[in-house]
Every structure is written in structure tokens, then in C-alpha cells.
Amino acid sequence: MLTEEERKEIRDELKRHAHKQAACVEALKIVQRHRGWVSDEVRDIAELLEMTPDELDGVATFYSQIFRRPAGKHVIRVCDGVSCWVMGYDIVRRHLKVRLGIDAGETSSDGQFTLLPISCLGACNIAPAMMIDDELYGNLTFEKIDGILEKYR
Amino acid sequence: MKKKPLTKNIRPGRGPLTLKEYEKSGGYQAVRKALKMTPQQVQEEVKASNLRGRGGAGFPTGMKWSFVPMGDDAPRPKYFLVNADEMEPGAFKDRLLLEGDPHQVIEGAIVSSYAIQADIAYIFLRWAYKLAEERLARAIAEAYAENYLGKNIMGSDYSLELYLHVSAGRYICGEETALLNAMEGRRAIPRTKPPFPQVCGLWGKPSVVNNTETVCNVPHIISNGAEWFKGLGRSGDGGTKIYGVSGRVNRPGAWELPMGTTIRELLEEHAGGMIDGYKFRGVMPGGGSTDFLVGEHLDVKMDFDSVQKAGSRMGTGTMIVLDDKTCPVGMVHNLEEFFARESCGWCTPCREGLPWLAKILRAIEEGKGEAGDIEILKEHTKLLGPGNTFCAHAPGAVEPLQSALKYFREDFERHIREKRCSYK
Numbered sequence: 001m002l003t004e005e006e007r008k009e010i011r012d013e014l015k016r017h018a019h020k021q022a023a024c025v026e027a028l029k030i031v032q033r034h035r036g037w038v039s040d041e042v043r044d045i046a047e048l049l050e051m052t053p054d055e056l057d058g059v060a061t062f063y064s065q066i067f068r069r070p071a072g073k074h075v076i077r078v079c080d081g082v083s084c085w086v087m088g089y090d091i092v093r094r095h096l097k098v099r100l101g102i103d104a105g106e107t108s109s110d111g112q113f114t115l116l117p118i119s120c121l122g123a124c125n126i127a128p129a130m131m132i133d134d135e136l137y138g139n140l141t142f143e144k145i146d147g148i149l150e151k152y153r
Numbered sequence: 154m155k156k157k158p159l160t161k162n163i164r165p166g167r168g169p170l171t172l173k174e175y176e177k178s179g180g181y182q183a184v185r186k187a188l189k190m191t192p193q194q195v196q197e198e199v200k201a202s203n204l205r206g207r208g209g210a211g212f213p214t215g216m217k218w219s220f221v222p223m224g225d226d227a228p229r230p231k232y233f234l235v236n237a238d239e240m241e242p243g244a245f246k247d248r249l250l251l252e253g254d255p256h257q258v259i260e261g262a263i264v265s266s267y268a269i270q271a272d273i274a275y276i277f278l279r280w281a282y283k284l285a286e287e288r289l290a291r292a293i294a295e296a297y298a299e300n301y302l303g304k305n306i307m308g309s310d311y312s313l314e315l316y317l318h319v320s321a322g323r324y325i326c327g328e329e330t331a332l333l334n335a336m337e338g339r340r341a342i343p344r345t346k347p348p349f350p351q352v353c354g355l356w357g358k359p360s361v362v363n364n365t366e367t368v369c370n371v372p373h374i375i376s377n378g379a380e381w382f383k384g385l386g387r388s389g390d391g392g393t394k395i396y397g398v399s400g401r402v403n404r405p406g407a408w409e410l411p412m413g414t415t416i417r418e419l420l421e422e423h424a425g426g427m428i429d430g431y432k433f434r435g436v437m438p439g440g441g442s443t444d445f446l447v448g449e450h451l452d453v454k455m456d457f458d459s460v461q462k463a464g465s466r467m468g469t470g471t472m473i474v475l476d477d478k479t480c481p482v483g484m485v486h487n488l489e490e491f492f493a494r495e496s497c498g499w500c501t502p503c504r505e506g507l508p509w510l511a512k513i514l515r516a517i518e519e520g521k522g523e524a525g526d527i528e529i530l531k532e533h534t535k536l537l538g539p540g541n542t543f544c545a546h547a548p549g550a551v552e553p554l555q556s557a558l559k560y561f562r563e564d565f566e567r568h569i570r571e572k573r574c575s576y577k
């Protein structure tokens with residue numbers, strides 16, 4: 001079941017659109033903002049948007065940043081774009097793996113972190129780069145990564 | 154200052170100009186001027202400037218607009234869309250404009266929308282550009298408050314609504330017809346052309362999609378004229394270009410320079426040359442979907458025609474440098490993994506072919522390559538080339554591979570012969 005708050009936010013979003021379906025990406029993002037991922041409440045969202053659940057799930061699963069599985073409290077996205085690859089993506093990822101004990105696609109057992117590879121973040125001038133939640137970090141070194149992780153523990 | 158119209162307001166390390174500051178530096182004058190011109194006159198000026206699309210293909214902007222039905226009988230509403238999805242590997246030029254001077258993007262969207270008499274405009278923004286999202290949202294609100302947007306702009310009879318759409322991460326959304334499906338809330342697979350979006354686009358109505366940098370050029374052309382714009386460039390294509398360099402150079406970054414600046418000048422003067430201990434081996438001039446160029450091409454001018462003549466594409470104008478300590482096979486493998494992952498899956502050659510290429514490249518890189526692999530790779534650069542797939546994703550994906558096989562073939566052969574990667 002969607003919460004009243006989620007419903008209200010989706011309804012507000014719908015006011016901006018002449019076509020309900022056009023609000024679907026935003027509606028999915030609203031639910032994800034509240035829950036960290038989009039659970040099978042997809043059905044309720046679809047009803048509000050006058051779409052079939054399958055149609056909406058087709059959209060939800062299309063986007064890399066809509067999660068249909070639970071994610072950790074903080075999502076670490078490591079850029080594996082070509083510039084970051086040249087500048088040391090592999091060592092950054094391996095270092096994160098050692099520090100967090102998880103590989104790409106996994107969530108730490110305490111539910112704190114999810115580690116994901118991510119397509120070019122458009123931060124090629126400060127490669128290698130990563131994003132944690134909404135924050136971008138560049139020119140990564142081992143020391144810098146350790147310092148950054150401390151902030152989130 | 155006049156030589157760098159696109160970046161003159163961008164102050165590194167500080168926030169973007171507010172609306173008032175932007176107006177003081179000459180901002181929104183182009184909107185006022187355009188509203189006194191007819192839409193046809195605006196279109197003519199842009200056509201005369203020879204502005205070519207900065208999204209990668211270099212299509213003349215004025216010509217693109219001229220296919221939109223005009224006049225009282227034209228279907229309504231009409232749409233104008235700013236493509237700010239920037240997900241090309243190695244590209245970070247639109248980010249500079251979006252974060253650095255959001256009012257310029259908005260002014261460009263208004264003037265462009267006026268030229269085609271659009272009723273509704275969207276900025277289609279990449280999800281990862283959080284700072285740009287925040288700054289654009291604020292700037293849009295400011296522009297509404299001052300009546301640069303909304304009903305009867307500046308007392309004219311022209312009205313425009315502008316919305317920000319923030320996507321959720323998928324490279325193919327940047328392809329203009331996939332972008333339209335994304336906006337409609339569908340799976341973002343490309344559409345067949347014809348019909349072209351200018352005639353039958355968003356919800357079947359006339360629509361134009363232009364890249365962020367293209368849009369940012371428009372107000373300056375209207376303010377200063379087509380001749381001034383042409384005079385900015387060093388070759389046939391007019392204007393300036395935001396070029397970028399990444400890889401093992403001393404000062405990776407992006408700069409606004411005259412269109413037609415050479416690769417050598419970009420690498421040596423602006424990017425500060427290679428880092429000590431690394432040698433230049435090649436460069437992808439316009440992002441991850443463009444063919445490698447090598448040492449013999451350093452004096453090629455970075456404009457659409459010159460780079461094409463050299464056997465590649467200017468693409469986004471943001472280049473990625475390959476150095477002598479980086480494995481070209483590994484680099485191409487990284488790219489093909491990206492293209493395979495980002496294929497929308499709609500047509501078979503791309504959906505099945507790209508993962509196969511990635512798999513072969515991984516095998517070669519890991520020392521498990523076999524005789525014949527190079528031929529299979531080569532054959533696929535043809536099978537996935539132009540004309541065999543629904544959109545330009547797959548042809549773009551094989552460009553770095555086909556050129557790597559041409560210039561760095563010995564590396565592929567050595568991997569297979571020695572059953573290992575000698576760069577590791």
C-alpha cells in the first residue's frame with residue numbers, strides 16, 4: 001500500500017502533466033525516495049497513473065536508477081566510464097571491495113552500503129570518480145576514499 | 154570576452170549568475186530582440202549562421218527547425234526539448250553549461266521555442282547532474298517570476314511553459330526519438346524515422362530536440378548576428394566549441410575555443426601535454442562512440458568535416474586520450490561492456506551482437522583469446538554498422554573497435570599469441 005504522503009506527492013506531480021503516464025518516472029522516484037527502492041507497490045502507482053502494472057514495471061526495470069530490489073542506506077556508484085577506467089577504476093573498485101566487504105551489485109550485511117558500477121558520470125576531468133547518494137567525489141585515491149567512507153559510517 | 158560567448162559568465166568555484174546578474178551581463182536581451190522579430194526571421198538568422206548541432210551528428214540547426222509546420226493550421230501544442238542527457242562516455246561539456254550558466258540554457262530554450270512557435274518546452278536532464286538540477290530549478294522559477302516564461306512573455310502575444318524533466322539513467326534516452334518515448338512515460342526505445350519528430354514527435358505533435366550546447370548558442374546568434382558567429386570559428390563550421398580532454402594529461406578539463414582548433418593545440422596547450430612518463434598513443438576525438446585517431450592526425454582541426462575526413466567523428470568534442478601504458482584491448486573492452494549494457498534491446502544485431510563482442514574482448518584481455526577472434530570482431534564491426542540496426546547506438550559502438558583493430562592490431566594479436574595482457 002502506498003502511504004498517504006506518497007499518494008499526495010504523486011497526485012501533485014500529476015497536476016503538471018496533461019498525460020498521466022508522463023508522470024510515471026517521477027512517481028517511481030517519489031516512492032523510491034521514501035522507501036529506498038520500489039517494492040511491488042508498483043501496482044498502486046500504476047492505478048494512479050492509469051497504466052497496467054506490467055506497463056509500469058516495464059518502465060521501472062528499464063532505468064538503471066530505479067531499484068526494484070532493496071538497497072542499502074547509502075548507495076555508492078563507482079563510475080566505470082572509459083575515462084575513469086583509464087585513470088584507475090579497477091583499483092578504486094577493488095579498494096572499495098576490501099573496505100566494505102562487498103562486490104559490485106551487493107549490499108553490506110549491516111544494510112549501510114550498496115555498491116554499484118555506474119555509466120560515465122560526466123566527471124571525466126576529475127577521474128576516477130564516484131557518487132555516494134547525491135554527492136560527487138573525484139580524483140579518488142585510497143586515502144581519499146577512506147576519508148570519505150568515514151563520513152557515512 | 155566576446156570570443157567566449159558560452160562561458161563568459163561561468164565562474165569556477167562560485168555559483169551561477171542570478172537572473173538579475175545575468176541580465177546585467179546582457180542576458181535575456183536575445184529574448185527581447187527575438188520577440189520583435191518574426192519566427193521566420195529568427196529561423197533565417199540561425200540558418201545563415203550555419204550553426205550545426207552539438208549533440209554529435211552536426212546536423213544544421215536552422216534546417217532542422219525549418220521542417221516544423223508553421224502558421225495557424227499547424228498541429229498544437231508544439232514542443233521544444235533541450236537534450237541535457239549527456240551520457241556519452243568521456244563527455245562532460247553540457248554539465249559545464251548546465252551548472253555554470255543555467256539562465257543561458259533557459260534563454261536559449263525560449264528563443265528556440267519562439268522560432269518554431271512551441272507552446273511547451275522541456276529540459277531533459279540526466280539524473281546524475283544533481284547540482285545542475287538544483288540550479289536549473291531555481292533559475293526557471295526566477296524566469297517565471299520575471300515573465301520570461303509563462304503567459305504573454307514580456308507583454309508579447311507569445312506564451313511558453315518550460316518544465317524540467319529529470320531522467321533515471323539510461324544512455325539510450327539521449328537518442329532523440331527514445332527521448333520522446335521517455336518523456337511520454339514509455340520504455341525509452343527509439344522510434345522509426347520517418348516520420349521525423351519535427352512533424353510527428355511528442356504525443357504525435359511537432360517537436361524539436363536540440364542538444365544543450367546547441368541551444369546555448371542561439372541567443373548569441375540572435376544578439377550578435379550570423380556573420381559575427383561565423384567569424385568566431387577557424388574553419389567552415391562557425392562559432393566556438395566546448396572541447397574537453399580526459400585521460401593521462403596534465404590538466405584534464407573543458408574549454409571554449411574557436412571551432413576548428415587542432416587536436417595538438419588542445420592536447421598540448423590546453424590540457425598541458427601528457428603526464429611525465431606517459432606517451433600519447435591515440436585519441437577518441439568526440440567521446441566513446443567515435444573512431445580512434447593517432448599521431449598522424451594531431452594537426453586535424455576539430456570541426457565536423459575535418460574530423461570526418463580523418464576517419465572519425467567530432468561527436469561531442471570531448472576527447473579521451475590513450476597512453477602507452479594503457480591497454481587498447483582493455484579500453485575497447487570497457488567501451489563495449491558499456492554499449493552492451495546500454496543497448497535498449499529492441500533490435501537483434503545490437504542486443505545480441507554487442508554482448509558477444511564484449512565477451513570476446515574480455516576473453517582476449519584475460520589471455521583466453523583464440524585464433525580467428527580478430528576476424529569475428531572485424532566482421533561484427535560491419536554487421537553492426539550503419540543500416541543494420543534500428544538506431545545509431547550499435548554503429549557508434551563499433552567505431553572505437555574498428556579503429557582499434559586498424560591502429561592497434563598488433564596489440565590484439567600479441568594478447569592472443571602470448572595468452573596474456575602485457576600491460577598488466
Ligand SMILES: Cc1cc2nc3c(=O)[nH]c(=O)nc-3n(C[C@H](O)[C@H](O)[C@H](O)COP(=O)(O)O)c2cc1C
Pocket residue numbers: 205206207208209210211212214217236237238239240241324325326327328329330362363364365367368544545546
Ligand atoms: C545512442 C545515442 C545517444 C545519444 N545521446 C545524446 C545525448 O546524451 N545528448 C545529446 O544531446 N544528444 C544525444 N544523441 C544525439 C541525439 O539523437 C540528437 O541527434 C541530438 O540531441 C540532436 O541535437 P543537435 O541537433 O542539437 O545536435 C544520442 C544519439 C544516440 C544514437
Ligand code: SF4
Pocket residue numbers: 325342343495496497498499500501503504542543544545546547
Ligand atoms: S541499435 Fe541498439 S539501442 Fe538502437 S534500437 Fe537497436 S537495440 Fe536499441
